[in-house]
Amino acid sequence: MIKIENVTKKFPGMEIPAVKDLNLEIKEGDICVLVGPSGCGKTTTMKMINRIHEPTSGSIYIDGQDALKMNPIKLRLDIGYVIQEIGLFPHMTIEENVATVPNEKKWPKEKTKKKVAEMLTLVGLDPELHGKRYPSELSGGQRQRVGVARAMATDPPIMLMDEPFGAVDPITRAKLQNEFLRIQERVGKTIVFVTHDIDEAIKMGDTIAVMRDGELVQHASPNDLLSAPADEFVSSLVGRNRSIKRLHLIRIREILSDLDRPKPAKVDTSVDDIRKQLDESDIRSVMVVDRDNKLKGIIGINDLKKKTGEQAADYIQELDQSVTSDATLNDALSVMLECGEGYVAVVNEDDQYQGTITLGDLLNVVKEDE
Amino acid sequence: MAKTLFRWLFVPLLLIAAGIVISVYTVNNPTDSLVARALTYDSILKSLREHLWLMLVSMIGAIVVGVLVGIMLSRPKLYYLGRGVENVVNVGQTIPSLAILALFFTIIGLGFRVAVFALFLYSILPILRNTFAGIINVPDSIIESARGMGMSPFRILTLIELPLAFPIIVAGIRTAIVINVGAATLATFIAAGGLGELIVIGLSLRRDMIVLTGASLAALTAIILDYLIGQVEAKVVKWV
Structure with missing residues (x-):
């Protein structure tokens, strides 16, 4: 899909080229993450694909066509673009921002309007609620969502993303990453993703291209990168605790089905039944769901002693946090650490209970790996 | 609709009413015959008309040329020239307005056109x-x-750069109005008339009433124009 051949970029007035004789091939539907320390040429490489920077020498092919011979404006209209600072237009409403490329492509108004609403919904924003607002009225996480929606508005086959989830807190970032992967599963775009965070690279990438001083050091799948780093530099980049990094690679739903977990109690289950259930097994708590299977909270053995009441509903302790089943095991681990608990409840998008992951499960996964 | 129009016009109408009250009062209550001869409805209207023309013609010209040249200098190819011009402009701003008028008087001569050009x-x-x-x-x-999203340089200028620069451009126009209204009162020295004429007559006859009439009308004009432009700005810039 994207083929970079012998590309070199030298900025005027600089002795050393920013990118040196780079060869890289990215398959259709893959997320290729360019990773490396700052100044390694990863952003420059990405920006040569849509010709924000022109290569000094070499060629770039998109779908077999020579990108350097195409009209740059036409080329860019078919490549989604999200940059580090998001670059939302502050004087335009969220709707107008997302409609940028449709307007450049001169889509009819009705079609644009429908598409904008669709895109905002896709990234989890309410078109009614947020559409007429200005970027300054949104939170950092919401702005990043708008950036993604804007880049995808005309459904370009290729997307370039330069640290699109950079400027938000870790929890919001993990959420945005998961949501984006969920969207990508559906749309299957070819994505060039730039980051300096190796954890993000391992989580997001189908392939990872490690760069240093303008040169490609290794281009491999996350698994291969972790198990067979090409040289000292790559192994120092991925770090020592590789088994923990593997937790980025596994989604909760992949291990959830193999786990044998007690059924959750309903809100109207009688206390005696719960007590019996807990006494008969070695578990010390049970999750509680309502009639729609939505997660309500947890009841521990100690809670049963403290309070009085007849139904489960009287004993429920609310949970601070839960994770969705498409989050990675690493996300589950960070939630556990944050809440100081040895478990975390797993729900689906509609907050319906799916199961529970414990610290022991994570240990088992890491152990199997080694 | 009628309500917003009323809100728009309320302050200007109030200021115009103030100007009329001042004029009517001074014309009907002259302190002596000298004042009575200098302050008639005809002389006030003539000065006001000349003053407005001086301001409007020079301001419209300055806005059109200033904005266009400003845009041109901001293009990447002319960027360094632009930086140079910016410095020259900053120095030019420090020359007193009276000096500029005097300079043009010696080079081109007298009259309305010279005053408009200098302003x-x-x-x-x-x-x-x-x-x-x-x-x-x-x-x-x-x-x-x-x-990166495929906008052409012209579209970027018209859809992104100019709207974002608009509040700053308007601030420049408001500064220009304040300067202009002050400098326009000096136009009388090169025989271009305007409210400055009343002020100069008042000063030479040592009659404060004439001076104050001319000065207050000039000030009211400036405030009205500034207010209207401020309203336009608030209407356009909704995103801050």
């Missing part, structure tokens, strides 16, 4: 400088994402 040149400076600075200061990340 025009003097008012261009803040507008040009602010247009240039406003466009140059649009964050790179915004320009780059516009470019």
Whole structure:
């Protein structure tokens, strides 16, 4: 899909080229993450694909066509673009921002309007609620969502993303990453993703291209990168605790089905039944769901002693946090650490209970790996 | 609709009413015969008309030329020239307006056109400088994402750069108005008339009433124009 051949970029007035004789091939539907320390040429490489920077020498092919011979404006209209600072237009409403490329492509108004609403919904924003607002009225996480929606508005086959989830807190970032992967599963775009965070690279990438001083050091799948780093530099980049990094690679739903977990109690289950259930097994708590299977909270053995009441509903302790089943095991681990608990409840998008992951499960996964 | 129009016009109408009250009062209550001869409805209207023409013609010219040249200098190819011009403009701004009028008087001569031209040149400076600075200061990340999404340089200018620079350009225009209204009162020294004429007559006859009438009418004109432009700005800029 994207083929970079012998590309070199030298900025005027600089002795050393920013990118040196780079060869890289990215398959259709893959997320290729360019990773490396700052100044390694990863952003420059990405920006040569849509010709924000022109290569000094070499060629770039998109779908077999020579990108350097195409009209740059036409080329860019078919490549989604999200940059580090998001670059939302502050004087335009969220709707107008997302409609940028449709307007450049001169889509009819009705079609644009429908598409904008669709895109905002896709990234989890309410078109009614947020559409007429200005970027300054949104939170950092919401702005990043708008950036993604804007880049995808005309459904370009290729997307370039330069640290699109950079400027938000870790929890919001993990959420945005998961949501984006969920969207990508559906749309299957070819994505060039730039980051300096190796954890993000391992989580997001189908392939990872490690760069240093303008040169490609290794281009491999996350698994291969972790198990067979090409040289000292790559192994120092991925770090020592590789088994923990593997937790980025596994989604909760992949291990959830193999786990044998007690059924959750309903809100109207009688206390005696719960007590019996807990006494008969070695578990010390049970999750509680309502009639729609939505997660309500947890009841521990100690809670049963403290309070009085007849139904489960009287004993429920609310949970601070839960994770969705498409989050990675690493996300589950960070939630556990944050809440100081040895478990975390797993729900689906509609907050319906799916199961529970414990610290022991994570240990088992890491152990199997080694 | 009628309500917003009323709100728009309320302050200007109040100020105009104030001007009329001042004129009517001074014409009907002259302190002596000298004042009575200098302050008639005809003389006040003539001065006001000349004053407005001086201001309007020079301001419109300055806005058109200042904004266009400012845009041109902000283009990447002319960027360094733009920086140079910005410095020259900043120096030019420090020359007193009376000196500029005197300079033009010695070079071109007397009359309305010379005064308009001098006012025009003097008012261009803040507008040009602010247009240039406003466009140059649009964050790179915004320009780059516009470019990356396939906008042409012209579309970026009209849809992104100018709207974002608009508040700064308007600030320049308001500065220019304040300068212009002050400098316009000096036009009388090169025989171009205006409210300055009343002030100069008042000063030479040592009659405060004439001076105050001319000065207050000039001030009211400036406040009205500034208010109207402020209203336009508030109407356009909704995103801050």
